[in-house]
Each structure stands twice: as C-alpha cells, then as structure tokens.
Amino acid sequence: MTVSGNCHKIRTALILLDQQFEWIEVDTRKGETKTSEFLKINPNGKIPVLQLEDGTNIPESNAILYYLTRDTPLFSKDLLEQTRILEWLFFEQYSHEPFVAVNRWLMKYAADGRENSSVLENNHIKGNKAFSVMEDHLRGKNFFVGERLTIADIALYAYSHVAEDGGFSFDGFPNVRRWLENVRSFPKMISIPR
Ligand SMILES: N[C@@H](CCC(=O)N[C@@H](CS)C(=O)NCC(=O)O)C(=O)O
Helix, strand or coil, rough: CCCHHHHHHHHHHHCCCCCCCCCCCCCCCCCCCCHHHHHCCCCCCCCCCEEECHHHHHHHHHHHHHHHHHHHHHHHHCHHHHHHHHHHHHHHHHHHHCCCCCCCCHHCCCCCCCCCCHHHHHHHHHHHHHHHHHHHHHCCCCCCCCCCCHHHHHHHHHCCCHHHHHHCCCCCCCCHHHHHHHEEEECCCCCCCC
C-alpha cells in the first residue's frame, strides 16, 4: 500500500538499487490482507510481502530490507556495522513504529481514530521518547551507521518523514530534522505522497 511506511521502505530500497519490480497495491482498509488468498502469502495478514520469481514469499519489512541489500553498500560487510544496523532496525520495530506509525494511522486514516485520546497520548509520549533517542544519536552525524546511507536510515525515515501527520513535531529535535532533510535530498530518495 503506497501510504504505508513499512511498504515505503521496500519501494525505497528497490529504487535506490535500480531493481525492476512490480508493485501490487493491497489495501488494508478494505480487508485485503485478511482474505484466505492473502493469508496463504502471509499467515500474519500484513503487508509488505516480497514475492520472488520462484514463488517464495518474504514478509516483515526489515527482513525484506536485509534480503534486498545484504550485498550492497546499503548494508555492510563489517560485523560491528551489521550489528549496529540490526540494532536500529529492532529499535524501529519496537520503540518507534508502534507509536509513531500508529498515531499517524489513527489520526489520518482510521474512521474513529481520534476518539481514543488516552491511546494517542500514550503513543505520543513513547514516540517522542524514540525521537529523543534518535536526536542524541544523530548529534554530529548525518546517518545512523557508518556515515553513509544504510537500511537503518531507510527503515527509520519511513515513518519519521510523515510523523507530523500523527501529531508529532520536530521543533525540539533539530538533529532529527537535519537528518530527515539529509535523507530526503539523497539521490533517487522517494517520499510517501501526502
Ligand atoms: N512488522 C511488520 C508490520 C507490518 C504492518 O503492520 N503492516 C500493516 C500496514 S503498514 C498492515 O498490513 N496492517 C494490516 C493489519 O494489521 O491488519 C513489518 O515491518 O512489515
């Protein structure tokens, strides 16, 4: 789905790597990830899924990023850098996406999403905690790992660059704002249409 940050990660990596691909739009709002046909592709009922030509299906956006980039400069050959990249991918999935992405979903797409103010408030606090961790890490740095764009940046950019749709502000996070601008201006980088 084009507006999904998790799907945006995959489109970004494929474009940066100049890979040919077919994009099949699957709309979660219409229940298209819960049909028996889709559940055969991903029993967890979620997008994105990378489908290989031999019929193999790979779900989980950050696993797909690894699969696509493992032998390219968007990953790393160095064990410590690989580990740092994984560290930020796990951070993104546990401490960032569940709050930053979910508030965007609730505020922009869910029919009654603005009604549950205690969930929005809790997610806002935890999302800002994630941005403060990123802010400290990015002091004096242009990228998350190794001073070049890697899948750590691609994964964190996906929901950060549209976080304002979920009520987040970068006024208190100048390093995050600078990093966002830096990633946005990377050749061939794409943004989610707003
Ligand atoms: N951990 C998964 C999360 C995937 C995910 O939450 N996908 C959403 C769209 S962004 C989805 O398919 N939601 C439908 C549902 O949960 O019913 C990943 O990184 O790929």
